[in-house]
Amino acid sequence: MTRFLPATLAVMRRELGGYFLTPVAYVFTIIFLLLAGVFTFQLGGFFEGGQADLRSFFTWHPWLYLFLVPAVSMRLWAEERKQGTIELLLTLPVPLSSAVVGKFLAAWLFTGLALALTAPMWITVNYLGSPDNGSIITAYLGSFLMAGGFLAIGSMISATTRNQVIAFVVSVVLCLGFLLAGFGAVLDFLSGWAPQPIVEAVAGFSFLTRFSNIAKGVIDARDVLFFLALIAVCLFATAVIIDTKKGG
Amino acid sequence: MIEITSLVKHFGPILAVDGVSFSVARGEVLGFLGPNGAGKSTTMKMVTGFLVPTSGTATVAGHDVTREPLAVKARIGYLPEGAPAYPDMTPEGFLNFVARVRGLSGSRRRARIDEVVSRVNLQGVMRQPIDTLSKGFKRRVGLAQAILHDPEVLIMDEPTDGLDPNQKHEVRNLINQMASTKAIILSTHILEEVEAVCTRAIIINRGKVVADGTPAQLKARHSSGRLDDVFRAITTGDTARSGKAGRP
Numbered sequence: 001m002t003r004f005l006p007a008t009l010a011v012m013r014r015e016l017g018g019y020f021l022t023p024v025a026y027v028f029t030i031i032f033l034l035l036a037g038v039f040t041f042q043l044g045g046f047f048e049g050g051q052a053d054l055r056s057f058f059t060w061h062p063w064l065y066l067f068l069v070p071a072v073s074m075r076l077w078a079e080e081r082k083q084g085t086i087e088l089l090l091t092l093p094v095p096l097s098s099a100v101v102g103k104f105l106a107a108w109l110f111t112g113l114a115l116a117l118t119a120p121m122w123i124t125v126n127y128l129g130s131p132d133n134g135s136i137i138t139a140y141l142g143s144f145l146m147a148g149g150f151l152a153i154g155s156m157i158s159a160t161t162r163n164q165v166i167a168f169v170v171s172v173v174l175c176l177g178f179l180l181a182g183f184g185a186v187l188d189f190l191s192g193w194a195p196q197p198i199v200e201a202v203a204g205f206s207f208l209t210r211f212s213n214i215a216k217g218v219i220d221a222r223d224v225l226f227f228l229a230l231i232a233v234c235l236f237a238t239a240v241i242i243d244t245k246k247g248g
Numbered sequence: 249m250i251e252i253t254s255l256v257k258h259f260g261p262i263l264a265v266d267g268v269s270f271s272v273a274r275g276e277v278l279g280f281l282g283p284n285g286a287g288k289s290t291t292m293k294m295v296t297g298f299l300v301p302t303s304g305t306a307t308v309a310g311h312d313v314t315r316e317p318l319a320v321k322a323r324i325g326y327l328p329e330g331a332p333a334y335p336d337m338t339p340e341g342f343l344n345f346v347a348r349v350r351g352l353s354g355s356r357r358r359a360r361i362d363e364v365v366s367r368v369n370l371q372g373v374m375r376q377p378i379d380t381l382s383k384g385f386k387r388r389v390g391l392a393q394a395i396l397h398d399p400e401v402l403i404m405d406e407p408t409d410g411l412d413p414n415q416k417h418e419v420r421n422l423i424n425q426m427a428s429t430k431a432i433i434l435s436t437h438i439l440e441e442v443e444a445v446c447t448r449a450i451i452i453n454r455g456k457v458v459a460d461g462t463p464a465q466l467k468a469r470h471s472s473g474r475l476d477d478v479f480r481a482i483t484t485g486d487t488a489r490s491g492k493a494g495r496p
Contacts, residue, residue, distance in 0.1 A: 003318060003351075010348035014334070014341075021336040021377070084332035088393075091296040091328070092349045093321040246299060 007094045011102025012109075015076075019110050028072060032114045035064055040121065053131045057121055058139045058215040062179055062208055065150050070171035072111060073154025074164045076103050077242065081162035090246065100239045104155050104231075111147045115140065135217020142214025145227040146207055150175050152234035159241040175207075182206025249274050249401055249431035250295065255304035257290050257455075264290045266455035267304070272431045272448075274400070277423065279446035279463075280435040283483050287455040288435040289329055292405050295433070296326045308401050322350070325399035329406055331390025335379035339370050339389045342378060343396060350397045364392040368422065384415040391422065402426065404434040408441060420445050439475040453483045 019025040039060035040046045046056045080086035089099055125131050154171040161167050180186050181202050190199045203209065210223045250272040257265040265287040272278045280288050293299040295306045297317040305312055311319040333342055343364070347357045365371060368388040373381055378389055387407070394402060407423070408416040416438075423432065423445045436442065442449045443463050451459040451466070459466055459482055463475065470477040 014345040087298050087328040088332050091298050091326045093318045
């Protein structure tokens with residue numbers, strides 16, 4: 001276990017540095033900020049609302065992440081398989097858990113960095129009025145947690161293939177499933193034939209419901225635990241997939 | 249240093265390695281010969297802890313690879329086939345990453361990197377992305393990575409494949425320089441290489457060891473006294489299986 005932390009940090013450092021060696025980091029960050037702005041001001045009606053809060057900003061995060069986060073996670077493992085570096089990485093004295101966690105943390109930190117760069121929005125709203133900064137911090141935290149959930153799902157899917165396009169598409173579809181799980185239409189459809197506990201379980205997996213609670217500034221330990229547990233389960237699955245699908 | 253006992257690997261219905269046993273002592277350079285698909289790479293991948301054997305054991309310096317994989321990986325330097333490396337990184341960044349993962353820090357890390365860089369002549373390209381390097385330089389990066397921690401055991405899968413005659417000569421010189429202090433396994437298709445660097449050679453065919461001896465002993469097995477005649481006599485009739493086993 002003593003090797004876990006230094007190995008995790010070394011893997012994380014390499015992975016995080018890797019984003020900035022290619023245009024990936026810059027393209028992702030710019031598109032993220034651009035879309036966040038468009039959604040907030042054009043679609044969200046930030047000014048029209050006349051409210052000094054960031055509701056119109058955070059509301060769109062699930063949909064922003066739906067396409068952008070799988071673009072970050074798709075390369076996590078698919079790239080290692082394609083380049084053959086997975087053989088190098090897994091024959092270094094790195095516990096598999098370190099490799100999985102280190103890569104995930106790098107992706108999560110990177111997404112967190114993009115999220116942090118939206119701070120001007122926060123500053124603006126403070127300039128224009130006096131928002132409830134506590135609930136804005138909560139919403140940022142919730143958004144970061146949700147990004148982690150998306151990334152962990154993406155990591156798991158990326159582990160199954162050497163093709164980044166497949167990893168991207170499957171991750172988007174799976175994440176969409178997690179988003180839509182809370183939609184009235186989906187639940188109505190289910191409740192027509194599925195037993196009530198199943199409908200409730202499906203609703204419980206909804207990112208939208210979980211996130212909208214936190215985005216309102218309401219921290220419920222269950223919502224936080226949901227995202228953390230989802231991350232843990234998906235990372236564990238990533239490790240199992242890598243371990244069983246190394247060479248046949 | 250290396251003890252391999254009845255190693256078996258199944259890929260689904262395919263039997264890739266069928267009861268391979270041998271040992272390599274310090275100071276020995278073992279040439280691993282055999283047709284494509286004979287099980288050379290798969291055997292190496294099991295010794296280095298990348299693949300888990302279906303049955304049998306491999307121990308390195310007294311550590312069993314399935315029970316103490318990290319202890320084994322810490323003692324092995326491994327050059328996978330094709331010398332995979334992260335294409336966007338520079339040799340400098342890549343070697344620093346491998347050094348960190350291997351627990352080398354501070355002045356020791358710098359000293360070891362300087363040492364291997366001058367050993368394989370990488371000085372001129374340390375800040376160029378690996379992607380842009382020639383095949384010869386890429387192979388040297390792979391070699392540098394493998395000997396970075398001055399391992400007791402060195403395993404190289406086709407270290408000279410695809411290199412020009414001068415580069416082959418350099419790699420062989422490097423192996424000869426290190427031979428006395430390490431236990432080395434290398435696979436190759438170039439039979440002259442066996443005579444140039446190996447103290448012993450094993451021919452493997454259809455997953456089984458079919459010959460084991462010094463190059464001189466092997467040559468004596470055919471009236472012509474030429475290693476390729478011996479190789480052909482032992483391994484012909486095996487055209488049914490081709491392609492590389494062990495690719496994810």
